[in-house]
Amino acid sequence: MQPYQRIVILGGGTAGWMAALALVTSQRAVEVEVVEAAPTCSIGIGVASCAALREFHRMVGIDEADFLRATLGSYRLGTELRDWQHLGQRYFDMLAGMEPDGTAAQYAYQFDTQLYAGYLRRLAMLRGVHRNVGRLEQAIRRADGGISALQLSNGRNICADLFIDCSGGDALLLGAELGVPFVDFSQWLPADAVWLCPAERSAATPAPCNIAVALDAGWAWQISLQHRSEHGYIYSRRHCDDATARTRLLARLDGAALAEPRLQHLRSGHRSRFWQHNVVALGQAAGQLEPLEAPAVMLIQRGLTDILQVLASPASAQADAIAAYNRAQERLYCYERDRLILHYARSTRQDSQFWRDMGKLALPDALALRLQAWRECVNPPRHEAARLDGASWGGIYAATGCVLRRCDPxxxxxxxxxxxxxxxxxxxxxxxxxxxxxxxxxxxxxxxx
Ligand SMILES: Cc1cc2nc3c(=O)[nH]c(=O)nc-3n(C[C@H](O)[C@H](O)[C@H](O)COP(=O)(O)OP(=O)(O)OC[C@H]3O[C@@H](n4cnc5c(N)ncnc54)[C@H](O)[C@@H]3O)c2cc1C
Incomplete structure (x- = not known):
């Protein structure tokens, strides 16, 4: 018998509603309910996705035009990076590649997360997902350490066999309740705060690339949506105070600000286990990374695909399937972390304390090995994540000046x-x-x- 008859998802952001839609589409016998607090902010974040999101949309039957209309989204062909290796450097990290049949190029999207969550919610509810608006007050535990029910502020107790924690960075179930520790990446990725500001778009049409400009204590980005631009500055508080960072961001806007800038905190890293007892975390509850390579939505998608595999495995194989899930997720986070680190570690910039510090980074072992293999022309095995994100290491090596030491044999x-x-x-x-x-x-x- 399927060990999970009833699944409750805590959190109604991108992760929560992607999970709900994927589950209701693929697990017809399972009852799915989403618990979410009433939204506190009326404006979402403009984000960039990887090309793989199109695969998710195909899987859950989302029509592209419908999705773009609902999220006021636009197309994304890649990222324009400026000033990373040295001031004045400019290069494009293109997603584009020829499909095997030579007919279509790869592309992704830029969209508003709040509109996307609302769109997914409408679809999921039409297909039978229940929605419960209420704040989590307390989790009720089982004798084996798992969770049996969520007690909500609206007085209801919500029971389930499996809980998916999509409650954002606080990881209310996996982190706060079950106490699964956080693996901190800040020794390599010290940026810990973000100023965000939506602004009028200066160009007549949305730009097909997001822009990431390295600044003196981090980097700033611009994402074009149909109705506005999203601007952000992600920086290390050890190297820049909040007021200065805010001024830096506002100076970069090329149109009128549409709201007061918002400050958010960031902690790069992930939970040491992603699935513990009957709780599995997705989205920011599972981990956080800087959005330079737009990994977050791809990581949610990858987590979901693997969760569906665990659900499909027989009860007798569940423990092994969950252990494999935890290992695969950890590898993915480390893989994405290493791609980010490369952008910083290969920089020759010396114009601020931040860049001088980044120049002294000791690389994680896996990245050091990967770089050595590249220089010696030994192709490391293709990582499973590369299939999903469509990005190439070759492009990053070229842009960050990692040259070969010997000729390809x-x-x-x-x-x-x-x-x-x-x-x-x-x-x-x-x-x-x-x-x-x-x-x-x-x-x-x-x-x-
Ligand atoms: C500045 C910034 C830029 C980003 N840019 C990109 C990008 O370019 N590309 C990309 O892929 N990703 C990007 N991301 C990440 C991406 O936005 C998130 O990973 C993604 O939206 C998933 O968020 P989430 O659903 O995990 O969490 P959230 O959106 O935070 O949702 C959390 C949910 O939990 C609910 N909740 C919280 N507490 C309770 C409670 N007590 N009771 C009930 N419900 C509760 C909330 O109401 C909410 O519905 C960015 C993130 C940030 C912060």
């Missing part, structure tokens, strides 16, 4: 003519790709108009 086997031919063929493929991107973006743009 495959090239040594080629004659000069063969090598030149291979190079020219690659140029032709790249030119075709750029043409394809331009054509597809033109079509996408018409759809938005």
């Amino acid at each position: 495959v090239l040594l086997e080629l004659t000069r003519e063969e090598a030149l031919h291979a190079r020219d063929a690659r140029r032709v493929r790249l030119a075709a790709l750029m043409e394809l991107v331009q054509r597809e973006y033109g079509q996408q743009h018409q759809l938005l108009a």
Whole structure:
């Protein structure tokens, strides 16, 4: 028998409603309920997604035009990075790649998280998910250490076999109640605060790339939605006070601010276990990372795919499936952490204390090994996450000045003519790709108009 007949999700943000929609779509025999506190903020955060979100939308039957209308979203072809390795540097981290059949380029989206959660909620409720608006007061524990019910401020007790903790950074169930510790990445990723400000968009149409500019104590970003731009500055409080950071952000707006800037705290890292007893965390309750590589929604999606696999495994194999889940999630967070660290650690900037400190970072072992393998032209095994996020390490190595120490052994086997031919063929493929991107973006743009 399926060990989980009734699943309760605590939290109605992006993670909570993505989970609810995925569960109600794929687990018809399971009853799903979402508990969420009434929203306190009327404006969401404009975020960038990875290309993989299109896979999630296909899985739950979301129509692209419908999604873009509901979230006032736009298309994203990649990120423009400025001033990372040195002041004046500018490069594009492109998502685009030719699909195997040579017909379509990769793309992702930029959208408002609050509108997205509302859109997913409407779909999930139409398909049978129950919604309960109320604050968690207390969790009632089982004898084995798990949770049997949530006691809400509206007087209700909500029982379940499995609880998905999507309560945000406080991880009210997995962290606060079960006491699963937090694995802190701040020794490598010291940014711990973010100023956010929505503003009028200066360009007539949304830009197809988000922009990430390295500043003196962190980095600032700009994301274009249909109705506005989102601006943020993520910085290390050890290197910059809040008032200065706020001024830096406001100075970057290219249109009128649409609201007072909001300050949020950030803690890069993850819970040491993601699934404990009958509680599994997703989204910010599972972990947080800087949004440079737009990993958060992809991590939620990946967590969900793996949760569905655990649910599908027989009761006798549950313990092994949960242990495998915990290992896979940890690997994913470390993989995404390392991609972030590379942007900082390879910088040659010395113009502020922040960058001087980042230049002295001791790399995590896995990243040091990966860099060494790249320089020596040994291809490390392709990580499972690479399949999902569509981003290439090669692009990051090139942009951060990680050059090869020796020639690729495959090239040594080629004659000069063969090598030149291979190079020219690659140029032709790249030119075709750029043409394809331009054509597809033109079509996408018409759809938005
Ligand atoms: C500044 C910033 C920029 C970001 N940019 C990106 C980006 O570009 N790309 C990307 O992929 N991700 C980005 N993210 C991350 C992304 O926004 C989140 O990871 C994602 O929205 C998931 O959030 P969540 O659902 O886990 O948490 P939240 O959205 O915080 O939702 C938490 C939910 O829990 C509920 N809740 C809390 N306490 C209680 C309680 N006591 N009782 C009942 N309910 C409760 C709340 O009401 C809410 O519904 C960014 C995050 C930040 C902060």
